[in-house]
Amino acid sequence: xxGVSQSPRYKVAKRGQDVALRCDPIxxxxxxxxxQQALGxxxxxxxYFQNEAQLDKSGLPSDRFFAERPEGSxxxxxxxxxxxxxxxxxxxxxxxxxTGGHEQYFGPGTRxxxx
Amino acid sequence: xxxxxxxxxxxxxxxxxxxxxxxxxxxxxxxxxxxxxxELGKRPQLIIDIRSNVGEKKDQRIAVTLNKTAKHFSLHxxxxxxxxxxxxxxxxxxGNKLVFGAGTIxxxxx
Numbered sequence: 001x002x003g004v005s006q007s008p009r010y011k012v013a014k015r016g017q018d019v020a021l022r023c024d025p026i027x028x029x030x031x032x033x034x035x036q037q038a039l040g041x042x043x044x045x046x047x048y049f050q051n052e053a054q055l056d057k058s059g060l061p062s063d064r065f066f067a068e069r070p071e072g073s074x075x076x077x078x079x080x081x082x083x084x085x086x087x088x089x090x091x092x093x094x095x096x097x098x099t100g101g102h103e104q105y106f107g108p109g110t111r112x113x114x115x
Numbered sequence: 116x117x118x119x120x121x122x123x124x125x126x127x128x129x130x131x132x133x134x135x136x137x138x139x140x141x142x143x144x145x146x147x148x149x150x151x152x153x154e155l156g157k158r159p160q161l162i163i164d165i166r167s168n169v170g171e172k173k174d175q176r177i178a179v180t181l182n183k184t185a186k187h188f189s190l191h192x193x194x195x196x197x198x199x200x201x202x203x204x205x206x207x208x209x210g211n212k213l214v215f216g217a218g219t220i221x222x223x224x225x
Contacts, residue, residue: 004158031211042121042204042215043159056212091158100210101147101166106158 002026004107006092012113013082021077021110025094032075033104034067035091043091049075050098082114117142119207121216128195130225138205138216139187145207148181148188153202153218162203163190195223 005024013019025032031050035043036059045059051072060067064083069075079086089111093104118141128134140148149164165172165179165188172179176195181188188207192199200223206213 033211033213040218042119042206042218045212045214048211050211095211098211100208100212103149103161103164104213106151106160108158 004092004094004105006090006107006110008110009108010111010113012115015083015114016081018078018080019082019112021079021090021092021112023075023077023092023094023107025073025075025092026096026105027073029094029096029105030098031095031100031104032069033093033095034075034077035093036061037089037091037109039088046077046090079112082112084114087112087114117145117207117209117212117214119205119214119216121205121219123219124217125220125222127222127224130195130197130223132195134190134192134195134199134221134223136190136203136205136219136221137187138189138207139185140207140214141186142207142209143183143186144209147208147213148179149206149208149213150177150179150190151204151206151215153204155201159204192221195221197223197225199223 034046047057049069064080089109092107146167151159153159178191205216
């Protein structure tokens with residue numbers, strides 16, 4: 001079946017622009033996660049949804065970052081007034097379980113470059 | 116919060132040798148410990164995971180051990196092959212939040 005998909009795969013934004021990154025999780029997966037992966041580092045947790053509810057947004061680095069999953073499936077990560085330090089790969093993952101401790105399936109990521 | 120340290124940062128082995136990657140974690144509440152493999156430009160993929168009620172788990176050439184008292188866990192790959200070359204990440208989590216290590220670049224020389 002189809003895995004997690006993300007679009008766009010690459011995004012170049014001028015500093016100060018707003019961007020929107022999309023994630024299509026595996027159908028039926030309850031949990032959805034966003035991570036930020038800097039070059040040469042492991043994924044860093046940003047936020048987590050269980051269905052449409054955003055249960056944890058403790059990893060969002062500033063109030064310029066906003067995520068939503070209004071119908072409990074597709075999710076969008078929005079970054080307002082992008083800064084150079086926002087340049088990274090943004091990974092989305094989904095999991096069948098809503099209780100944790102189960103495999104997270106990752107998408108291919110969106111590579112954001114802020115110039 | 117949770118903090119995960121991973122060592123070594125790079126590891127070169129000869130084809131057929133074993134490779135061991137070690138991780139330590141700080142939060143004793145963590146109860147789920149997955150390992151992910153990420154090839155260059157690709158998505159991370161789960162290769163093995165272990166839960167806190169188990170000390171060891173094996174899947175063909177891959178094994179993971181967990182020492183809850185010492186708060187460390189390790190990945191063991193035996194009979195390494197060139198296709199094992201990738202970046203490996205450990206992670207520790209409680210509930211739905213995973214904290215990842217910084218990664219180990221494994222190079223298998225043929």
